[in-house]
Amino acid sequence: MKKGIFLVTEKLHYKDNKLFFENIDLKTLVKTYKTPVYVYSKNQIIENYKNYDSALKDRAYLICYAMKANSNREILKIINGLGGGVDITSGGELYRALNAGIKPEKIVYAGVGKSEQEIIYAIKNKILIFNIESKEEAILINKVAGRYNKKVLVAVRVNPHVQTNTHSHISTGEEGTKFGIPINEVIDFFKFLSIQKYLDAKGLHFHIGSQITQINPFLAATKKVVSLIPKLRQIGIKIKYLDIGGGLGIKYKTEEPPTPVKLMKNLLKFVSKDLIIICEPGRYIIGNSGILVTKVLYHKTVGNKNFLIVDASMTDLIRPAFYGAYHNIVPIQVTDCFGENMDYYDIVGPVCETSDFLGKKRLLPNLENGDYLVVECAGAYGFSMSSNYNSRPKSAEIMVSENKFYKIRDREKYSDLVRKEIC
Numbered sequence: 006m007k008k009g010i011f012l013v014t015e016k017l018h019y020k021d022n023k024l025f026f027e028n029i030d031l032k033t034l035v036k037t038y039k040t041p042v043y044v045y046s047k048n049q050i051i052e053n054y055k056n057y058d059s060a061l062k063d064r065a066y067l068i069c070y071a072m073k074a075n076s077n078r079e080i081l082k083i084i085n086g087l088g089g090g091v092d093i094t095s096g097g098e099l100y101r102a103l104n105a106g107i108k109p110e111k112i113v114y115a116g117v118g119k120s121e122q123e124i125i126y127a128i129k130n131k132i133l134i135f136n137i138e139s140k141e142e143a144i145l146i147n148k149v150a151g152r153y154n155k156k157v158l159v160a161v162r163v164n165p166h167v168q169t170n171t172h173s174h175i176s177t178g179e180e181g182t183k184f185g186i187p188i189n190e191v192i193d194f195f196k197f198l199s200i201q202k203y204l205d206a207k208g209l210h211f212h213i214g215s216q217i218t219q220i221n222p223f224l225a226a227t228k229k230v231v232s233l234i235p236k237l238r239q240i241g242i243k244i245k246y247l248d249i250g251g252g253l254g255i256k257y258k259t260e261e262p263p264t265p266v267k268l269m270k271n272l273l274k275f276v277s278k279d280l281i282i283i284c285e286p287g288r289y290i291i292g293n294s295g296i297l298v299t300k301v302l303y304h305k306t307v308g309n310k311n312f313l314i315v316d317a318s319m320t321d322l323i324r325p326a327f328y329g330a331y332h333n334i335v336p337i338q339v340t341d342c343f344g345e346n347m348d349y350y351d352i353v354g355p356v357c358e359t360s361d362f363l364g365k366k367r368l369l370p371n372l373e374n375g376d377y378l379v380v381e382c383a384g385a386y387g388f389s390m391s392s393n394y395n396s397r398p399k400s401a402e403i404m405v406s407e408n409k410f411y412k413i414r415d416r417e418k419y420s421d422l423v424r425k426e427i428c
């Protein structure tokens with residue numbers, strides 16, 4: 006390791022001063038595909054998925070990858086090939102999932118604002134379960150199901166009122182958020198569901214937030230939610246599915262989140278073996294499987310601050326601007342005399358917003374214009390939250406697998422920007 010440079014992504018390593026992702030020299034890859042470009046490691050995705058698999062192996066379970074983290078078809082196909090399903094949150098995600106070959110009986114659907122059209126689409130396609138978030142939604146699902154004369158499986162998304170240590174924008178299980186049914190109202194909610202002719206209420210669901218790096222919030226939520234099961238049995242409701250959501254954090258810098266095995270070992274002690282467990286990891290599967298490669302365009306010094314202006318921006322990766330998120334940034338070429346020429350830089354993009362940065366005060370060597378940087382752990386909520394703001398075409402996406410690499414999404418062209426415009 007070069008002085009002052011550290012890597013957090015397992016599948017990245019320097020060899021002869023060049024940065025490799027799996028066995029691919031990133032410089033060769035960017036010469037072919039240009040920048041900014043997202044690159045994913047197929048083997049990291051598989052390893053991450055298998056870690057969840059082995060954490061649950063003694064149980065009846067279904068891993069439903071939260072595809073909002075990254076919904077590229079190739080990634081969904083990998084998940085499908087491993088036997089996984091998906092957690093969806095819109096009709097668009099259902100379309101993508103079916104298009105990638107995910108089986109409807111492995112699809113779970115959460116979200117506070119499912120439209121009638123989306124509900125029809127999901128019922129017609131026979132998804133496994135709706136995670137219901139309000140009374141009005143339940144009434145609508147019942148009505149639509151009646152129209153098709155189908156009884157649909159539903160779970161109640163419980164808001165267990167637990168505190169997490171994550172960013173407030175991505176904490177969902179605390180009192181006062183828009184998500185789920187407050188835990189103290191859940192029994193009455195099931196009573197209400199039991200009189201809906203076309204709803205088969207057999208599940209409990211919770212998802213308390215994202216990038217959670219401690220076991221305790223998950224444990225508190227699990228205990229609270231499973232404590233509802235005997236109470237529900239007393240009123241004649243038998244729970245068959247327990248969906249424990251996603252939310253397991255990853256290491257972006259110095260975090261030390263539990264492994265899925267450790268997390269499940271702690272949680273499952275409190276969960277009866279009769280239940281089918283559903284889990285919805287997103288970030289854990291794809292976060293450290295992806296990087297964003299960008300090129301240095303210019304240097305600029307303002308007062309005593311150094312800026313590196315690069316060709317990726319908040320339109321490619323909004324997490325730093327949106328959540329103040331930290332992503333480690335490293336050069337793809339290093340030299341042996343590193344350490345002597347290091348300085349602090351803010352790495353910023355071309356977009357017309359002061360919040361358009363990828364990293365602040367990062368210690369980096371003196372780079373030339375045209376050199377490349379890698380933004381680490383950008384696989385989750387990177388491309389999937391990208392936009393065309395400032396009329397910037399979205400970047401290409403590439404998959405690497407050992408010695409091979411292949412394109413899984415074309416870079417957008419300028420003509421794509423106006424394709425849907427009418428006059």
Ligand code: LLP
Nearest residue numbers: 071115212215216251252285286287288386
């Ligand atoms: N299940 C449900 C119902 C969810 O809403 C989410 C994420 C997940 C599962 C997956 O959570 P994960 O395992 O990825 O933590 N854009 C934010 C994260 C938003 C998460 C939204 N819900 C970010 O970039 O940090």
